[in-house]
Amino acid sequence: MRVRLLHAAHGDPRAAAELAAALTPRQATGLDPLPAEPFALAPALLRAHRRDLRALPDDTRFLLLLAAADQYPVPTHAYERAVAAAGLDTRPLDAAEAAGVVDATAQGVVFRGAWTRIAVYESASTADRRAVHRLLAGVLSGEGERPARSWHRAAAALGPSRRLAAELRLAAKVARAIGDPVLASALAERAAALTPDPAERVPLLARAAADAWQSGDGDRARRLVAATDDDTLAGLLALRSGNASEAFDALLTAAVRHGADHDPDTAAHLLARATEAAVYTGDLRRCREAAAVADRLGILPPSTLGALAAAFEGRYDDARDVLEAAAGRSGPGGDPTGLIHAGIAALLLGDHTRAFTATARAAASARARGETATVPQAMEFRAYAEFWTGRPRAAEAAAVDALRQAYATGQDNGACHLQAALAMFAAVTGDERLCRERAESARAHALERGLGLPAALAMSALAFLDLAAGRYAASAARLRALAGFGPGHGHRAIRHLATPHYVEAAVRTGDTRVARAAHADYDRWARTVRSADDLALSARCRALLATGEEAVEHYRAALDLHASGTRDFERARTELLFGSALRRLRNRTEARDRLHSAREAFDHFGSPHCAEQARAELRALGEQAPAARGTDDLTGRLTAQQLAIARMAADGATNREIAARLLLSPRTIDHHLRGVFARLGIRSRIELVRLLGETTS
Structure with a gap:
């Protein structure tokens, strides 16, 4: 929860502390998603920033708002063109620089902190916000800028619009295709807000939730899913954060439904996810059940599923053939999920070199596609491969x-x-x-x-x-x-x-x-x-x-x-x-x-x-x-974790800072440092700095 709080608070410890104090018991234990609106996250911090902003001249605040709207919540990189198109004088930004709000650089306006930028946007009037969004939309006419232009047009809208909602749906598809799930999710959610047809809102919110999940914003995805009652998405989220058995049941049910609706691609995708749930549970019965569904729908079962079912039943020859076929699909530039499955297959075959290649490519492909949520999935299995290959x-x-x-x-x-x-x-x-x-x-x-x-x-x-x-x-x-x-x-x-x-x-x-x-x-x-x-x-x-x-x-x-x-x-x-x-x-x-x-x-x-x-x-x-002597002596006397902690301590990091980096408690770090001192025969950090300096030299 500390990691999620800092993530939601844009890394600002003051905002994180304020948010932590306001959480419900279910939010504090991770059962419910964190609040969405900035004012709900850190109201006191926003109020402090707003007081500072009110002291600035009106034309300064307008330039700041234009820069903030260009960066938050979706970066569109159109600030300088908008300033030129409107013939705005940028000298009023000097007052903002003097007040410590921004830095004006050759690359544009850089806010001193995320919450300063948020406060600029949140404290502006609705009319001013619409004005800057219209200005930004007007200059976004280049190749590939259609999604960003649609975003600003939607942000400037006065109310529901069927035409604008349709434009946003198309723009979200483009954003998805170019690997920008953050923008795609924002566009789909805005389309849901602007469509006058209530029946269209649920599928749009579901699509926004799926994009939010891919972009790595799990809390936002969970909030959006709660508004849709979409069991498919609920199953996908449960696979990574809920009960694995319930995730399997939901995903298999959804796969059957899509198969009956003559949508084999979606059914196959959901079966692959159901396979992951079965793998996590370790339940042979579920593996067999998923394989039976694949056979009934005429869908080739996911290779990992078939291999596990065969291996669990002792049909090792069948398992090997399926795993070999899956592990062979590990070429560069492939689908991240497919590459992860190839890596798992290679691990099961004992081919750790091929497993490392597949999972490393999966992580790289996921980053290139903006699928942030898939990166740690690839790293789960890459860690095994790295370890076993020395x-x-x-x-x-x-x-x-x-x-x-x-x-x-x-x-x-x-x-x-x-x-x-x-x-x-x-x-x-x-x-x-x-x-x-x-x-x-x-x-x-x-x-x-x-x-x-x-x-x-x-x-x-x-x-x-x-x-x-x-x-x-x-x-x-x-x-x-x-x-x-x-x-x-x-x-x-x-x-x-x-x-x-x-x-x-x-x-x-x-x-x-x-x-x-x-x-x-x-x-x-x-x-x-x-x-x-x-x-x-x-x-x-x-x-x-x-x-x-x-x-x-x-x-x-x-x-x-x-x-x-x-x-x-x-x-x-x-x-x-x-x-x-x-x-x-x-x-x-x-x-x-x-x-x-x-x-x-x-x-x-x-x-x-x-x-x-x-x-x-x-x-x-x-x-x-x-x-051994020198650095090897330390390696021989300290565990890898102790050596890492010793080096961070020698670099001047406090116990709390080391704990935050390693996702451990400060008490555990203190225990490790005492162990380091005992193993090295020293009594202080000063001696540790000297010893590490000697071994390095």
């Missing part, structure tokens, strides 16, 4: 950025998934407190909204945390529970991906019977998709379940396969386990080589607890593994 810090930074975008755009379910992913990253880097904080946040939201995917991912993060810390019984218990959880609580794909960790934990506790059964299914999938990484992990599981020289041969096979894969962190864990097995077999020379290689990889990943396991094995061989 860029853990880039993955974590991208996930934190995507988390902020998801919250700002009202996509709480996507944010939940990202919290779970960040919990896994924290588990890998050994940051126990952060892992538990992220996982608990994700699980609380996931269980409330029926989101099996992030719930399962959060549980597997906690299980890996236990595994890496040597709490094998606890890790095995968590993963056994994950296997038994039903829809909305667990997820077959996450359970499957966690199988190598479960086998390790189960073997450590002597429970090899269940571990062998789990490995047999995992091995069948690995052999079907022929992913080098999955085959390597299957060979590692086989090594853990064997003894003596047989285990050694399986470990060697696993490392040979890892050499062709991309999951460097798992390769390091294989080397750690292999080195430990070699030490017990008294093959000291090779054991030492494997353990040194594992330690260096863990230091690179910022995984000190795993690196310490390798050092412990080396100490058991009679060798004292030296800690």
Whole structure:
């Protein structure tokens, strides 16, 4: 809610604080959208700005109004042409500059703050507003300026107009086609206000809501949807911010209706969205239901749906063929949603390089099309690909950025998934407190909204945390529970991906019977998709379940396969386990080589607890593994999160500022800094600045 408040308040903390104090309990917890009108957001701040504006001359205020109308709420870049066309004298702007209201630059009038610009527009008379909108509309005659011209013509209208409403509908289509959903939404909403036909208002508002959602304005989209009673849009919004099961039911019902109305394209689109809801819930029954609807309507089912249904039912050959076809549709310039699905398919196939390419292209395509809401969706899955292809810090930074975008755009379910992913990253880097904080946040939201995917991912993060810390019984218990959880609580794909960790934990506790059964299914999938990484992990599981020289041969096979894969962190864990097995077999020379290689990889990943396991094995061989020096020393002693916090603190950021950047609480930042000081053997920020300066130089 802090992120959404700041987003609604245009980044002004004074406005955000004023708005926070006025929220209803449902708004404060995110159940209802935030207020829409500026005066409802920050009335005291607006009043203060208005007092300053009233002190300015009339001709100054008119020039300011002209500039504000050109920028708010839709930027149209026509101010200078309007000034020239009307022969206006711009010298009165000097008074506004002297008062600290604006800066007059070569690029035009720049307001000192968003709320100054809003106050200029909101405090003007209706007649003056109409006058400046007519003036701006008159100069917008260039190629591609039709939507902006229609906007100003509509803003200058005296009342309802069928002709003007029709013009706005066409202008909204143009704005949509050129990738400007913000303008398209404003035009559609204004058309709804100007149409004299009540029957036309609901579809126009629905279209405005869809455009608002695409542009990333989730609160506005929810307000508009509430005025339409459109179950299709309600389902789409619920998919990203509500109950996933309810979203699935609404979207599937809408798909059936559009299919019956001979609208196969819309029906296919809604089935694809229903597929996403089914994926989030982890419910095989829903996957089958959606596939049956697609078959009944004669629509090719979304590839992800068909693949998941086949995989969940054990038809691995069918799943592989469908996933290969989907992953192949990852070329540049494609539809963002299609590219996201291609990325998911590549992840399921274990092809992390292709998954990164597809999701990175999805994010780029979404930005180019103005589909702001789709960017964090792409980043959800790009983070996995970046992490597994050896860029853990880039993955974590991208996930934190995507988390902020998801919250700002009202996509709480996507944010939940990202919290779970960040919990896994924290588990890998050994940051126990952060892992538990992220996982608990994700699980609380996931269980409330029926989101099996992030719930399962959060549980597997906690299980890996236990595994890496040597709490094998606890890790095995968590993963056994994950296997038994039903829809909305667990997820077959996450359970499957966690199988190598479960086998390790189960073997450590002597429970090899269940571990062998789990490995047999995992091995069948690995052999079907022929992913080098999955085959390597299957060979590692086989090594853990064997003894003596047989285990050694399986470990060697696993490392040979890892050499062709991309999951460097798992390769390091294989080397750690292999080195430990070699030490017990008294093959000291090779054991030492494997353990040194594992330690260096863990230091690179910022995984000190795993690196310490390798050092412990080396100490058991009679060798004292030296800690690295310089920046590598910090990487070896601090988790990735601690290192990021240390650098921000050394740059002068306060705990509260660091907390805001990382979407954590100031108390958590304080805990991390105390941990940093303890690990580095220092007592103050001054020493931290000096230490980081030395390592950089």
